[in-house]
Amino acid sequence: MSLHDENIIINIDENSNNYNDDNENTNKHDEHDENELESILKEINDFSYSEIENNDDGNSWYSTSTLIAKSIDYDTNYNVKQLLTICDYYGLLKEVKMNKFKKPELILFLLDFEENMENSLIVYKRKQLWYFMEELKNDKFMKKYILW
Numbered sequence: 001m002s003l004h005d006e007n008i009i010i011n012i013d014e015n016s017n018n019y020n021d022d023n024e025n026t027n028k029h030d031e032h033d034e035n036e037l038e039s040i041l042k043e044i045n046d047f048s049y050s051e052i053e054n055n056d057d058g059n060s061w062y063s064t065s066t067l068i069a070k071s072i073d074y075d076t077n078y079n080v081k082q083l084l085t086i087c088d089y090y091g092l093l094k095e096v097k098m099n100k101f102k103k104p105e106l107i108l109f110l111l112d113f114e115e116n117m118e119n120s121l122i123v124y125k126r127k128q129l130w131y132f133m134e135e136l137k138n139d140k141f142m143k144k145y146i147l148w
Contacts, residue, residue, distance in 0.1 A: 067111055074107045086110060089126050090119070 074083065083106050087096045090113060101109060114123045136142045 070111055071107050090122060
C-alpha cells in the first residue's frame, strides 16, 4: 500500500511495522543538524569557569552566560594595562604582580573579585566612575582636563 501526498511519499510494508520515508536524505540531514546542535550545546556547557557558583536562586546558567559575556568584553575591549588599572583601583595590583598573571588569568581573577557579593559596592562605584570618565572625555570642553 502507498500513500501519496504532494511532498512526501511513504511506503508501508504490511508484513512488518517499518515505515520508510522516500526522502532519507532529509532524515540524515536532520540527524546531522541535530548532532551538530548537540555538539555545540555540549561545547557551550563544557566552557565554564571553575570559580562559578550557583546564585541563591539556583540560576547558574544565567551566571555562566554573564561571566562568559564579561570575560569576552574584558578580552576584546581592554588591554592588559587597562585591566591592571582596574586591579589597582580595587587594591589588587600587588597580588596580580606577585603572581605574574597573563591576560586570561587576569580576567578570571577580576571576574572572581567582581562577582563576589562582598565587593559589589566597590565594583559599582568603579563602573560608575569609569562611565563618568568616558563622558568627560567625550565632551568637547572637558576632554582637555582629563589626562586619562
